[in-house]
Amino acid sequence: MSQALDQSSGSAEHEDEMRATLARSDAAVFIAERADGSICGYVEAGSRPYADGCDSSPVGYVEAWYVDPDVRLAGYGRALLAAAEEWARSQGYREMASDALLDNVVSFEAHVASGYSEVDRVIQFRKPLA
Numbered sequence: 001m002s003q004a005l006d007q008s009s010g011s012a013e014h015e016d017e018m019r020a021t022l023a024r025s026d027a028a029v030f031i032a033e034r035a036d037g038s039i040c041g042y043v044e045a046g047s048r049p050y051a052d053g054c055d056s057s058p059v060g061y062v063e064a065w066y067v068d069p070d071v072r073l074a075g076y077g078r079a080l081l082a083a084a085e086e087w088a089r090s091q092g093y094r095e096m097a098s099d100a101l102l103d104n105v106v107s108f109e110a111h112v113a114s115g116y117s118e119v120d121r122v123i124q125f126r127k128p129l130a
């Protein structure tokens, strides 16, 4: 699922990253299960010192959010976000932040439907320094 979200890395890298996330005390991963017990989605909740548009610090952050295509629009995504937000509350955070790529309309709509408001749109740049 992590690879479905980010195909720029291989499965071994995703596995390493997930193990590192699970070892952190300031992050949590929640999964969703179908009625038959198979896993159909996950959310990775983390914390960041700052997030654009937030006025508290640190804040909870939705680092990854994914639901399998066959069970989308059935409430799993909202339930996962609720679990991430509950975790953030339990850490004492007052705000939750997230991001989405500019062309990810589904993510945009799902965030808005889940109570998130758009803060800004950015284009990121890089230049290798020789």
Ligand SMILES: CC(C)(COP(=O)(O)OP(=O)(O)OC[C@H]1O[C@@H](n2cnc3c(N)ncnc32)[C@H](O)[C@@H]1OP(=O)(O)O)[C@@H](O)C(=O)NCCC(=O)NCCS
Pocket (backbone or CB within 6 Å): 005, 064, 065, 066, 067, 068, 071, 072, 073, 074, 075, 076, 077, 078, 079, 099, 100, 101, 104, 106, 107, 109, 110, 111, 113, 114
């Ligand atoms: C974004 C994603 C996690 C949502 O999961 P989901 O299980 O379909 O979400 P839910 O069914 O809980 O829906 C939550 C709300 O978002 C809305 N929503 C979800 N998908 C939508 C879509 N395609 N168009 C419009 N609204 C949508 C729902 O209508 C719902 O609001 P409502 O209860 O007021 O109707 C899922 O679409 C996904 O995995 N997408 C691919 C990965 C991705 O882009 N992740 C986000 C990375 S930033």
